[in-house]
Amino acid sequence: MAAPKIVQIRSGATKQVDGYGFLKEPDFDDKEHADYVKRYLPILVNRRKKWDALLQKQQLPLSKNDLTKRYIRKGIPQVYRRLVWMDVSGAQRLKESHRGRYKALLASSLSKEVVHAIKVDLSRTFTHNVYFGSSPDGLRLPLFNVLGAFASAHPDVGYCQGLNYVAGLLLLVTRCEEDTFWLLEALRENILPSRYYAADLFGVLVDMEVLGYLIGNKVPRVHAHFKKQGIAWNLLVTRWHVCLYADVLPVETVLRIWDCLFYEGSKVLFRVGIALVKLGEEKILGSNDLFAITESMKETCTGPAVLDCHAFIRRSLEIADPLSGKTIASLRGRVGEDVEKFRGLRGRRCGGFTDLYLGNPLDPRS
Amino acid sequence: MSSNQGNLGAFNFKVVLLGEGCVGKTSVVLRYIEDKFNDKHISTIQASFLTKKLNISGKRINLAIWDTAGQERFHALGPIYYRDSHGAILVYDITDEDSFQKVKNWVKELRKMLGTRVCVCIAGNKADLERDRVVSREEASRYAESVGAKHYDTSAKQNHGIEEMFLDLSQRMVEVAEQNEQGQAQLRPSGSTVQVIDDSEKPEKTGCCS
Ligand SMILES: Nc1nc2c(ncn2[C@@H]2O[C@H](COP(=O)(O)OP(=O)(O)OP(=O)(O)O)[C@@H](O)[C@H]2O)c(=O)[nH]1
Ligand SMILES: [Mg+2]
Numbered sequence: 042m043a044a045p046k047i048v049q050i051r052s053g054a055t056k057q058v059d060g061y062g063f064l065k066e067p068d069f070d071d072k073e074h075a076d077y078v079k080r081y082l083p084i085l086v087n088r089r090k091k092w093d094a095l096l097q098k099q100q101l102p103l104s105k106n107d108l109t110k111r112y113i114r115k116g117i118p119q120v121y122r123r124l125v126w127m128d129v130s131g132a133q134r135l136k137e138s139h140r141g142r143y144k145a146l147l148a149s150s151l152s153k154e155v156v157h158a159i160k161v162d163l164s165r166t167f168t169h170n171v172y173f174g175s176s177p178d179g180l181r182l183p184l185f186n187v188l189g190a191f192a193s194a195h196p197d198v199g200y201c202q203g204l205n206y207v208a209g210l211l212l213l214v215t216r217c218e219e220d221t222f223w224l225l226e227a228l229r230e231n232i233l234p235s236r237y238y239a240a241d242l243f244g245v246l247v248d249m250e251v252l253g254y255l256i257g258n259k260v261p262r263v264h265a266h267f268k269k270q271g272i273a274w275n276l277l278v279t280r281w282h283v284c285l286y287a288d289v290l291p292v293e294t295v296l297r298i299w300d301c302l303f304y305e306g307s308k309v310l311f312r313v314g315i316a317l318v319k320l321g322e323e324k325i326l327g328s329n330d331l332f333a334i335t336e337s338m339k340e341t342c343t344g345p346a347v348l349d350c351h352a353f354i355r356r357s358l359e360i361a362d363p364l365s366g367k368t369i370a371s372l373r374g375r376v377g378e379d380v381e382k383f384r385g386l387r388g389r390r391c392g393g394f395t396d397l398y399l400g401n402p403l404d405p406r407s
Numbered sequence: 408m409s410s411n412q413g414n415l416g417a418f419n420f421k422v423v424l425l426g427e428g429c430v431g432k433t434s435v436v437l438r439y440i441e442d443k444f445n446d447k448h449i450s451t452i453q454a455s456f457l458t459k460k461l462n463i464s465g466k467r468i469n470l471a472i473w474d475t476a477g478q479e480r481f482h483a484l485g486p487i488y489y490r491d492s493h494g495a496i497l498v499y500d501i502t503d504e505d506s507f508q509k510v511k512n513w514v515k516e517l518r519k520m521l522g523t524r525v526c527v528c529i530a531g532n533k534a535d536l537e538r539d540r541v542v543s544r545e546e547a548s549r550y551a552e553s554v555g556a557k558h559y560d561t562s563a564k565q566n567h568g569i570e571e572m573f574l575d576l577s578q579r580m581v582e583v584a585e586q587n588e589q590g591q592a593q594l595r596p597s598g599s600t601v602q603v604i605d606d607s608e609k610p611e612k613t614g615c616c617s
Contacts, residue, residue, distance in 0.1 A: 161429040168447040202452050202478045241483045273487045279453040332456065
């Protein structure tokens with residue numbers, strides 16, 4: 042739980058940070074935050090009791106059933122998060138069937154380019170978090186190790202910006218380099234579609250399209266507004282997809298999304314996207330250029346309705362219900378073919394593949 | 408590219424910053440717009456833009472300045488970022504030879520996609536790190552001249568060269584726009600999408616009925 046506490050930072054300055062080490066942003070709203078804590082704390086206490094009881098009765102691995110799903114949707118207590126994520130994502134299984142692999146990867150050599158790319162991002166990751174400062178016992182070195190190991194394991198992917206936020210937040214939760222690595226592996230192997238972080242970001246491109254398509258169905262007025270204004274959808278949502286909402290939404294909200302992500306799969310990412318657009322609907326409709334729309338989206342992403350993670354998750358899960366895995370899979374398939382075709386036509390570098398289907402000619406419905 | 412004089416006589420230009428990761432694109436923009444520098448900028452994953460209003464000898468100019476991601480794979484998202492640009496600033500880091508090579512690639516791509524209509528500046532950033540310089544200033548200037556671009560030494564950290572660069576770029580964009588205006592008044596392409604950013608056209612704040 043991100044209850045504020047006072048920590049002593051190396052420089053000697055005392056600053057207020059949340060439970061994960063994030064410094065208060067300048068626009069931090071104390072009152073709003075206090076309200077939310079007051080509402081959320083009893084829920085957390087209650088969930089903790091329930092989980093204690095659950096884990097007394099049942100050992101990990103958890104069986105996949107409606108009860109587990111309900112428990113996870115209502116939030117995994119922070120103390121159990123690492124273990125439960127490792128379990129339900131399949132990371133634990135991967136780790137056990139590849140003993141010694143992480144160590145071996147750390148020892149393998151990396152290309153100069155990859156090392157450079159990772160290094161420049163180390164000091165640019167969560168700059169407002171005390172654990173990612175320059176102190177030698179902080180999380181920068183573990184982050185370097187994890188990202189380096191991941192790049193070694195997948196030379197075709199190397200290092201993709203955005204992974205620093207994903208791995209960084211995983212580290213803040215797990216406090217374990219090796220588990221963080223295996224959670225990234227699980228994301229790649231079991232949870233995200235193929236070629237997600239690939240060198241051509243194929244999977245990200247496809248998912249941005251799919252989300253755009255779903256917005257067309259679920260929030261048609263916004264879809265029409267974007268089309269009318271000629272606004273490229275991916276200017277708004279690239280970070281949503283690449284960072285899996287890390288550094289986009291408030292931390293606690295991201296963790297609650299990831300609880301579902303690790304258990305239910307990547308479908309939740311679309312649900313959240315739809316919920317965000319729905320929340321921002323009126324503001325978006327009242328904004329007539331990209332700048333104003335970007336700002337109103339940003340406001341929504343950090344606003345009280347999203348900060349209140351418990352209500353927001355419930356809303357996200359309800360809003361796009363039902364959304365079957367089959368629907369997503371077939372959309373991804375169709376859009377994927379179109380993306381390939383479009384790229385083939387235009388050539389990669391000059392691929393006008395930009396307005397996504399919002400700006401045509403890639404409307405999957407046509 | 409359309410001519411860009413709005414009905415109030417203001418020029419609306421789109422300027423894009425391109426260059427390798429970590430050369431200082433975001434820092435240059437923030438220095439120019441907010442006169443700030445900090446070493447805590449986060450890497451840019453999603454392109455964004457900021458606006459600036461200028462007045463050059465009575466001509467009103469609105470710049471929409473686009474900051475883009477440096478990592479190559481994000482270019483797979485396509486040329487939305489530089490499409491319809493009137494100006495481009497290609498940034499490299501004077502202490503990093505590779506980043507200068509990247510500038511050359513960008514020049515090729517821009518010329519291919521936008522032709523010669525786009526005004527280009529090349530910025531050798533981090534000029535405050537002169538001691539670690541590996542890209543020769545002479546070579547960079549010569550190269551810039553050979554491709555019809557202007558070269559500037561800049562330092563976002565020490566606020567050096569940035570104001571002049573944007574000013575010069577703006578003047579050149581005005582010239583090009585005025586030439587277009589005279590030359591092809593009747594050839595205005597219909598599909599162009601120049602962003603018009605003008606406070607007079609911004610909708611009133613919601614809830615305000617005065
Ligand atoms: N010494 C010095 N450092 C600079 C200067 N400009 C930027 N930097 C530093 O270089 C690093 C990268 O700066 P950014 O502005 O984030 O670079 P960028 O080109 O936007 O990077 P991407 O968003 O990843 O493409 C930061 O640590 C800056 O503080 C400069 O003029 N001098
Ligand atoms: Mg940047």
